[in-house]
Each structure stands twice: as structure tokens, then as C-alpha cells.
Amino acid sequence: MKTLKLYHVPLSGHSHRAQLMLSLLGLEPEIHLIDLANGGQKSAEFLALNAFGQVPVLDDNGTIIADSTAILVYLAKTYDASGKWLPTDALTAAQVQRWLSVASGQINNGPARARLITVFGAAFDPADTIDRAHAVLQVIESHLQGREFLAADHATIADVSAYSYIAHAPEGNVSLEHYPNVRAWLARIESLKGFVPMPRSLAGLVG
Known part of the structure; x- marks a missing residue:
């Protein structure tokens, strides 16, 4: 029997991208939590999976995929028979890639990065x-004028890649008050069958 394993940190938006995509596809992986506070990402065992020491990592029955957007592509190509999450026509595929690049x-x-400052104490310039x-x-607000999703007339991995950190931007002291199109887009993602939220931290504008 095939076993999917996700090496995961609940408060990581990168990890949440992978967790969300798995859930939207109806897949239930084994979750292996990585203890960043105690250097779990630097262990020899984890570095054997991802030499960069970053989450998430997906283990699909021995096939190892590191990097959150790479995992989205892999899952769409492997488990989405409909082809909707990563369309193959040239123009839409290019639009999806554009937004994967924006996410990264x-x-x-x-x-x-704003959330890294408030939630994890990263030493970046807040302003x-x-x-x-x-x-x-x-x-993104301008792009979503008259559109429901980023790259197509339905949700794609482009939307999944962008969702987590935008939804949690207020935790980094980034208000979404003046972005009604963005907020409506977030609500559409959250209404998708299989949506799972990322835990909220009481940081920034949330706390």
C-alpha cells in the first residue's frame, strides 16, 4: 500500500501549502512534525530528505519531493486526474508558473517575511x-478585479501557493482592510471542498 508522508511544521505557510493541496485532493498523509525550536530540521535524518534543511518535504512511498511549490506541482501531476489544478494548455500553464514565482x-x-518577524523573531526590517x-x-488586488482566481476561471495550484501567507498577513502587521478583492478571493479558497486552515498565532494585528 502506498504511503504518503508529510514532514510538516503547523505554523509554516510553506508547510501549509502542501498540507492544503493534499487535503484538496482528498489525500491523507502521515504527518511527521519537525521541531524547529530544537533544530529538528538540522538533524542528519531530515537533511537526508532535504539538504537545505527546510520544510515541507513529501515522501510518496520513497519518492522524496522537497520545496513547497515543487510539492504542489508533483501532487497535481500525480493525483489530479481532472487536470484542473495544473492545466496543460500553454497560456494557463504559464500563468500558473507566474504566480508560483510570485509566491516564492x-x-x-x-x-x-513580515510574519517571520512577529511570529518567529526574524531580524528583518519591519517597515x-x-x-x-x-x-x-x-x-494582486488589481489583478483580481473581475477575476475569481489568480490564473484561471477556477482554483489552481497558483491560488494554493499564494493563499497561506496572504491569509495570515495580519499576523505580520500587514492589514488586509483595503483589499476587498483579496479578501473575497481568500473566502473563495476557504470555501473549497477539502480546505484546511493553518493555525493562527496571536501576533501582529491579530493579538
Whole structure:
């Protein structure tokens, strides 16, 4: 019997991307929690799975996939018979890739980093990071005008990649008050069958 294992940190938005995608596909992996506070990501056992020492890692019956967006691609290609999560037509596939890059770039350097400061005590410049977060949110707000999802007329892995850190941006002192299109998009993701939330921390504007 095939066994899916997810090496996971509940408060990590990167980990949540993988957990959310698994749930949206109706998959129930074994969850292996990594204790970041005590250096679990630096253990020899974990580094054998991901030499960069980062979560999440997916083990699909011995096939190891590291990096959250890589896991989204793998899961869509392997377990989505409908093809909707990662469309194959050239234009939509390109749009999905664009937003995966935004998730790893501007979203990571904005909302994700802002939350790292407040939740994990990371030593980034708060003002600069919050400015970066609002810059990408303004672009997404405009992009979602007249659209329900980021890359297609239905949810794709682009939306999954962007969701976690934007939904939790207020924990990094990044308000979503002035982004009604973004908030409506978040609600659409949260209404999908199989949606699972990431735990909220009482940090930033939330606490």
C-alpha cells in the first residue's frame, strides 16, 4: 500500500501549502512534525530528505519531493486526474508558473517575511518588509478585479501557493482592510471542498 508522508511544521505557510493541496485532493498523509525550536530540521535524518534543511518535504512511498511549490506541482501531476489544478494548455500553464514565482518571490519577501518577524523573531526590517507586502497586495488586488482566481476561471495550484501567507498577513502587521478583492478571493479558497486552515498565532494585528 502506498504511503504518503508529510514532514510538516503547523505554523509554516510553506508547510501549509502542501498540507492544503493534499487535503484538496482528498489525500491523507502521515504527518511527521519537525521541531524547529530544537533544530529538528538540522538533524542528519531530515537533511537526508532535504539538504537545505527546510520544510515541507513529501515522501510518496520513497519518492522524496522537497520545496513547497515543487510539492504542489508533483501532487497535481500525480493525483489530479481532472487536470484542473495544473492545466496543460500553454497560456494557463504559464500563468500558473507566474504566480508560483510570485509566491516564492514577492509574497515570500513581503507577507511571509513580515510574519517571520512577529511570529518567529526574524531580524528583518519591519517597515521595509511591510512596504513590500503592501506592494504585492496592491498588484494582486488589481489583478483580481473581475477575476475569481489568480490564473484561471477556477482554483489552481497558483491560488494554493499564494493563499497561506496572504491569509495570515495580519499576523505580520500587514492589514488586509483595503483589499476587498483579496479578501473575497481568500473566502473563495476557504470555501473549497477539502480546505484546511493553518493555525493562527496571536501576533501582529491579530493579538
